[in-house]
Amino acid sequence: MNKYTKYLGEIVASMRDGSFALPQRHCASCARRTRFLISGLESRSIRCLSCKSTAISLATVAQIQQLPLDPAASAVYELSYHGAVFRYLKSNFANFQFSEYFGPPAGGVYVDGVRNEDVQKLSFAPASFELVSSTEVFEHVPDYMAGFAEVCRVLQPGGWFVFTVPFFDDARTEAICRLSAQGGLEWLREEEYHDSQVTGVGTVPVFWHHSKQQILSDLRQVGFKQAELLQTNAFSDRVAQQVVVARR
Numbered sequence: 001m002n003k004y005t006k007y008l009g010e011i012v013a014s015m016r017d018g019s020f021a022l023p024q025r026h027c028a029s030c031a032r033r034t035r036f037l038i039s040g041l042e043s044r045s046i047r048c049l050s051c052k053s054t055a056i057s058l059a060t061v062a063q064i065q066q067l068p069l070d071p072a073a074s075a076v077y078e079l080s081y082h083g084a085v086f087r088y089l090k091s092n093f094a095n096f097q098f099s100e101y102f103g104p105p106a107g108g109v110y111v112d113g114v115r116n117e118d119v120q121k122l123s124f125a126p127a128s129f130e131l132v133s134s135t136e137v138f139e140h141v142p143d144y145m146a147g148f149a150e151v152c153r154v155l156q157p158g159g160w161f162v163f164t165v166p167f168f169d170d171a172r173t174e175a176i177c178r179l180s181a182q183g184g185l186e187w188l189r190e191e192e193y194h195d196s197q198v199t200g201v202g203t204v205p206v207f208w209h210h211s212k213q214q215i216l217s218d219l220r221q222v223g224f225k226q227a228e229l230l231q232t233n234a235f236s237d238r239v240a241q242q243v244v245v246a247r248r
């Protein structure tokens with residue numbers, strides 16, 4: 001199934017369940033008033049028709065805009081090279097770095113002009129950045145605690161980590177999949193894959209369902225001094241997107 005078939009299916013379903021709408025709103029990514037397609041009751045079902053940004057990315061941008069960062073001086077790092085957060089940071093911060101994970105060997109090797117980084121072992125020096133951001137990445141990281149610890153390491157004291165994952169109300173984070181000793185996938189729950197702008201629809205295995213409560217204590221455990229889950233309702237009264245804002 002390609003992504004357009006999938007979107008069309010979602011639009012038809014949303015017309016049936018009454019969630020379909022085409023409101024005009026300000027888009028933080030386009031930086032102008034534009035039309036949004038609402039085709040469901042999740043943030044990923046809300047999309048700017050001009051720049052294709054979802055409400056997940058735009059909620060992250062909205063939280064970043066609240067931070068006391070200096071566009072000319074603050075060193076900023078985003079863990080992908082596409083999407084609204086990437087575009088916003090690239091056009092607003094002079095000192096901006098980004099990467100993607102293309103598989104081993106990572107460690108700062110460039111693949112078609114994009115830096116390849118495994119967040120579980122970043123190749124950046126300690127205290128390199130004032131802001132690190134990611135959108136829907138850490139549910140796919142086998143050792144996500146190693147990833148959080150690495151983000152903490154590369155942040156300056158007082159630096160910010162702003163990110164989203166799909167958040168669950170359960171008390172504990174649940175392991176969905178893990179890597180076997182041979183590096184293959186071992187499913188502990190029903191198989192679940194997410195779409196990727198790099199590799200396509202349904203290609204990225206989900207390792208974790210992150211608990212809202214546990215994710216904040218996980219961040220404190222690896223060294224973040226503050227961690228909060230902040231809510232943005234900018235796109236629809238019926239859909240709220242939460243964003244983690246943690247401070248080293």
Ligand SMILES: [Zn+2]
Nearest residue numbers: 027030048051
């Ligand atoms: Zn837009």
